[in-house]
Amino acid sequence: MTAGTAQAGGLSRERRPETAPLPSSQLDVVIWRSGAGGRLERFSVPRAPSQTVLDVVTWIQRHLDATLAYRFACRVGMCGSCAMTVNGVARWTCRTHVDRVAPAGRLELRPLANLPVIRDLVCDMREFFDKWTAAKGAFVPTATRRDPPARVPPASRERRHADAAIECIGCGVCYASCDIVAWRPAYLGPAALNRAWTLENDVRDGARVARLAAVAGDAGCHACHSQASCTERCPKHLAPTASIAGLKRLASRSLFERDR
Amino acid sequence: MTKRETALARIASQHDRHAGWWAFIVHRVSGVALAVFLPVHFWALGEALRGDARLDAFLRWADAPAVRASEWAIVVLLGLHLTGGLRVLALEWLPWRGWQKSLAAAAAGVSLLVAVAFLVDLL
Numbered sequence: 456m457t458a459g460t461a462q463a464g465g466l467s468r469e470r471r472p473e474t475a476p477l478p479s480s481q482l483d484v485v486i487w488r489s490g491a492g493g494r495l496e497r498f499s500v501p502r503a504p505s506q507t508v509l510d511v512v513t514w515i516q517r518h519l520d521a522t523l524a525y526r527f528a529c530r531v532g533m534c535g536s537c538a539m540t541v542n543g544v545a546r547w548t549c550r551t552h553v554d555r556v557a558p559a560g561r562l563e564l565r566p567l568a569n570l571p572v573i574r575d576l577v578c579d580m581r582e583f584f585d586k587w588t589a590a591k592g593a594f595v596p597t598a599t600r601r602d603p604p605a606r607v608p609p610a611s612r613e614r615r616h617a618d619a620a621i622e623c624i625g626c627g628v629c630y631a632s633c634d635i636v637a638w639r640p641a642y643l644g645p646a647a648l649n650r651a652w653t654l655e656n657d658v659r660d661g662a663r664v665a666r667l668a669a670v671a672g673d674a675g676c677h678a679c680h681s682q683a684s685c686t687e688r689c690p691k692h693l694a695p696t697a698s699i700a701g702l703k704r705l706a707s708r709s710l711f712e713r714d715r
Numbered sequence: 716m717t718k719r720e721t722a723l724a725r726i727a728s729q730h731d732r733h734a735g736w737w738a739f740i741v742h743r744v745s746g747v748a749l750a751v752f753l754p755v756h757f758w759a760l761g762e763a764l765r766g767d768a769r770l771d772a773f774l775r776w777a778d779a780p781a782v783r784a785s786e787w788a789i790v791v792l793l794g795l796h797l798t799g800g801l802r803v804l805a806l807e808w809l810p811w812r813g814w815q816k817s818l819a820a821a822a823a824g825v826s827l828l829v830a831v832a833f834l835v836d837l838l
Contacts, residue, residue, distance in 0.1 A: 634736075680739055680743075681735070681739065681803055681806050681807065682735050682736050682739040683733070683735030683736070684733070684735070684736060686735070687733045687735065687736075694811060694813070696735075696806070696811075697811035700806060700807045700808075700811065701811075703807055704807070704808065
């Protein structure tokens with residue numbers, strides 16, 4: 456997938472014309488603030504054309520409360536650091552237009568669910584990425600620099616499977632949207648399993664047997680109940696549910712294969 | 716905010732629950748309800764072992780309208796659970812086609828057909 460695809464999955468198609476009248480001049484924003492058990496704090500923010508949720512948070516930090524903690528980097532849907540819970544749903548705030556999610560002019564912003572909160576809207580992502588490690592999400596090469604480059608036919612089944620899932624940027628939206636992660640904290644989660652699926656389909660990888668064993672345990676792919684919230688919410692329009700189903704099939708098939 | 720509080724807040728506040736989530740909930744709730752019904756079902760079958768009279772008495776009681784209505788509810792639950800299970804099997808074993816919402820709709824549709832057919836038969 457290229458940047459073009461990511462753009463198609465974003466909000467550019469829903470951008471309102473610059474001249475369109477705004478529904479109201481002020482936005483009513485409540486934001487989760489940590490400290491002393493936590494509470495929601497209310498802010499009033501001026502509406503602006505093509506305003507994103509990240510614009511709103513930045514405006515509050517620059518004009519109303521400099522102590523507000525949040526995380527962002529690229530502002531264009533590439534880094535995956537600005538995900539938050541926007542009106543109850545995990546989203547990238549940089550690619551979420553206020554018009555789309557707050558037609559009544561009300562926004563409720565909370566940190567991503569299923570992750571410990573460091574402060575305000577900032578989550579500790581260690582648990583999320585530790586699970587990528589637990590799912591053996593690192594490529595294990597089998598060739599050396601002296602070997603010729605591997606030839607992987609683009610039309611091969613493995614390559615097509617890997618291509619369909621490879622564009623994950625690790626934003627955590629799927630992880631925060633997954634009820635199974637909430638109910639069973641050890642569950643590896645959609646992103647780590649999606650990553651494992653791409654590597655299970657990488658014919659150059661040398662750890663596919665060990666990886667399948669790592670993701671086929673109690674907290675692995677078989678814990679998924681196929682609710683598909685990850686697939687529904689993924690800002691990149693990936694389908695982790697499909698990847699997890701693929702891992703389930705691989706694990707089942709491995710029962711009948713000697714080398715797995 | 717503890718993890719549990721966060722999870723509960725999310726379950727309560729996700730505004731746009733989607734077809735896959737509803738399909739899961741319906742499948743789970745119908746499964747639990749059927750599991751609760753099963754002991755009653757086995758008890759009724761067990762009555763046959765204790766003589767004709769006891770079973771006949773139970774079957775006469777089961778002809779009461781309220782019991783027949785409950786029977787209809789059980790058939791609906793069975794339809795929902797069976798089609799929901801077929802949906803999961805298709806989702807996990809067939810190649811991914813992006814028609815998962817159609818699967819949920821098909822499961823609901825077949826369940827509705829079963830429900831209507833049983834109701835028509837009752838009346």
